[in-house]
Amino acid sequence: xxAHFDLLIRHGTCVxxxxxxxxxxxxxxxxxxxxGVAPDATADRTIDAKGLHVLPxxxxxxxxxxxxxxxxxxxxxxxxxxxxxxxxxAVFDMPNTSPSITAIDKVAWKQDYAERESWCDIGLYVGGxxxxxxxxxxxxxxxxxxxxxxxxxxxxxxxxxxxxEHLEMxxxxxxxxxxxxxxxxxxxxxxxxxxKSGDPYRRxxxxxxxxxxxxxxxxxxxLARKTGRPAHILHVSTAEELDYLKDFRDVATCEVLVNxxxxxxxxxxxxxxxxGVMNPPIRGPEVQAACWRAINDGTVDTVGxxxxxxxxxxxxxxxxxxxxGLTGVQTIVPVMLNHVNAGRxxxxxxxxxxxxxxARVYGVVGxxxxxxxxxxxxxxxxxxxxxxxxxxxxxxxxxxxPFAGMEITGWPxxxxxxxxxxxxxxxxxxxxxxxxxxxxR
Ligand SMILES: [Zn+2]
Numbered sequence: 001x002x003a004h005f006d007l008l009i010r011h012g013t014c015v016x017x018x019x020x021x022x023x024x025x026x027x028x029x030x031x032x033x034x035x036g037v038a039p040d041a042t043a044d045r046t047i048d049a050k051g052l053h054v055l056p057x058x059x060x061x062x063x064x065x066x067x068x069x070x071x072x073x074x075x076x077x078x079x080x081x082x083x084x085x086x087x088x089x090a091v092f093d094m095p096n097t098s099p100s101i102t103a104i105d106k107v108a109w110k111q112d113y114a115e116r117e118s119w120c121d122i123g124l125y126v127g128g129x130x131x132x133x134x135x136x137x138x139x140x141x142x143x144x145x146x147x148x149x150x151x152x153x154x155x156x157x158x159x160x161x162x163x164x165e166h167l168e169m170x171x172x173x174x175x176x177x178x179x180x181x182x183x184x185x186x187x188x189x190x191x192x193x194x195x196k197s198g199d200p201y202r203r204x205x206x207x208x209x210x211x212x213x214x215x216x217x218x219x220x221x222x223l224a225r226k227t228g229r230p231a232h233i234l235h236v237s238t239a240e241e242l243d244y245l246k247d248f249r250d251v252a253t254c255e256v257l258v259n260x261x262x263x264x265x266x267x268x269x270x271x272x273x274x275x276g277v278m279n280p281p282i283r284g285p286e287v288q289a290a291c292w293r294a295i296n297d298g299t300v301d302t303v304g305x306x307x308x309x310x311x312x313x314x315x316x317x318x319x320x321x322x323x324x325g326l327t328g329v330q331t332i333v334p335v336m337l338n339h340v341n342a343g344r345x346x347x348x349x350x351x352x353x354x355x356x357x358x359a360r361v362y363g364v365v366g367x368x369x370x371x372x373x374x375x376x377x378x379x380x381x382x383x384x385x386x387x388x389x390x391x392x393x394x395x396x397x398x399x400x401x402p403f404a405g406m407e408i409t410g411w412p413x414x415x416x417x418x419x420x421x422x423x424x425x426x427x428x429x430x431x432x433x434x435x436x437x438x439x440x441r
Contacts, residue, residue, distance in 0.1 A: 002040040005033070007419050009378065012049030015056065015351045017369050025054065027376040030418035035372065047421065049380055052413065055351050056370045057089025057377025061123070061146070061358040062234060062255060062304030063329050064094045064156070067113075073398045074309045079329060080119040080434060082307075082395045084423040087333035087412025089377040090120055090367065090437055091307075092146045092358070095127035096157030102127040103135065107142050111436060114144070118434030120417055121377075123362065125149040125179065127159045130166050137174035144436025146362045147176050147232070152216055153183025155279045156308065156325055160185065164223060171229035176439075177253070177361060179232045182216035182241075183208060183280055198318045202269035205281035207320070213280050214240040224251040232361050235260070235306055237280035239290030242299055253301040253361045256291045258332050261303070261339065263402065264288050274315040274322035275402050278306065295345055295353070302357040303350075305332040309398040327396055331389055331403045337381060337410025347383075363440035380414030387411050393426075 007027035014023050016035065026034030026041065065079035076093070083091050093114075095101035101110055107126060114122045123146035126139045140148050150170060151159045161167055162185035171178065188208060195203050217233055224231040225248070233254040236242055245254050265284050268276035276282060294300045308325025315322050336354070340347045359368030366375045391404045415423035422429055 002042055003034070003038060005037070005041060005043040006045070007376065008037060008041065008043035008046045009049050009054055010046055012052050012054035012380070014054045014370055015348060017371060020348065025370065027419045030376055032370065032372055032374050032376050035370065047380070047414065047416070052380045052382055053347065054370070055379040055381060056355040056368060057375070057415070057417065058087055058333055058354040058379045059090045059358045059367065060088050060305050060307070060329055060332055061092040061302050061362065062094070063091045063307040064096065064325065066309065067097060069098045070311070071397065073311050074396050076114055077117040077119070077432060078395060078397055079307070080122065080432070081428055082330040083120045084415045084428060085395060085426065086330035087379045087381065087415060088120055088329065089379065089415060089417045090122065091329060092123035092125060092362070095125045095149055096151065096155070096159050098157070100127045100157060100159055101125070102129050102132050102159070104139065107139060107145065111142070111144055115435055117432050119422060119428065119432045120434045121437050122434055123437040123439070128161055128170050129159060130161055133166070133169050133173050136170065140174045140176045141441060146437065146439060148174070148178045150178055151181045152220060153181055153185045153188055153212065155181055156323060162186070164219060167220070168223050168227060171223055171227040176363070177230040177232050179234055180220055182220055182233050183212045184215040184219065187212045187215055195320065197321065200269065201273050201277055201319045202266045203319060204269070204277050204324070205265055205283050208279060208281050210238045210240060210283070213238050214244070217241045217244065221248050221252060224248070235280055235304070237283060237287065239287055242290055242294040246299055254299065255302045255304050256295060256300045257304055257306050258328060258335050259306070259326060259402070260288065260291050261295070262335055272402055274317065274319065275326065275400060277319065277322055277324050278308070278326050279324040292344060296349070300353065301361050303332070303336065303353040305329050309396050311398055312400060326402045327394065327398060327400060330394055330396065331401055333379065333412045334389065334408045334410065335403060335406070337383065338408045341383065341409040365438040365440055367437065376416060376419040378414070378416040379412055381410060382413050383410045385409070385411035385413065
């Protein structure tokens, strides 16, 4: 009697943990149960992936869906819809919303809301503050919580833990890896008076200079080593930090953003004005080269979009009143596939950075590889598809992307989350059925 599956993915080129192979995948009850399936096997549903690459479901571990906040800019339903249209199966959402996610009642609200409204699976960061340190050890173990996020330098919102004394208290509060926005707040404030309203947008990278980031990371690494608490340095944006972090692999992992791999100063400020302003800033070509070296020598663990939308009106304000942060959740996969096609990294390395990497850093259970027992999460991509990124394609209500006009080769054409196809050829299918990602304790 031939085997029967809920779902079969036939004729795809699969990126497996041990390499790229043409094989068929069998799914039951939302999990992968077979790699390599007999020709006579049957299934309730079959996806023909001929000509396509089947990747483990890609994860963006760094998004700001601004919910609760301003729905005219972004929300969990709209941002996760953008995620699946862009080829993602899961996003990890930051806590600097309005109000922030820093207490048990807010976490409970978001757990419930996310499982009703999210199109993809979702992990939740909890914000650390100077006043919720005693609760962090419990909060980080909440359902769907990917970890504590600390803003050691100020960005959007009011979360900030800038001094060594409180940072050390945070590190001694629990056990899981903590994600840090690493910029030295004192240096940021010291330098602010050097600039005036209406200065060119490129001054953003002079204000938040290399030393702001590097000093922040040196301080965090000293405390992480002292306390033994694992750290994840988000959006590393300097050659100095990437070099320095090589000596802290025992306590620290790190992320690089697709923007720092793709956009470069001063062009981004001259061309995009406020729509090129983010924290930490996009810097010059030597930094971009250092980020690519670190991608390919193994220094970097994850790649994120730092999707952080603001309204057009606010982004049009003169510097420094225009808020920092760029949209990116819908474009990270096409832009990274384009880098693969341009020869900047192998497809297997991209998959490592967007699947196994987040799984390893955050302790994801059951996602991040094509293997029996894992969630049936797949990103189907057409490596040959050519397309231009158009602003009209963006579904985040803010309605803009800093990648508009970019010519891309390699495009996500299908997304399957736990055995259910949720995106096919630019169309979102079914109803929101995202679940909270499971994490190891
Ligand atoms: Zn961020």
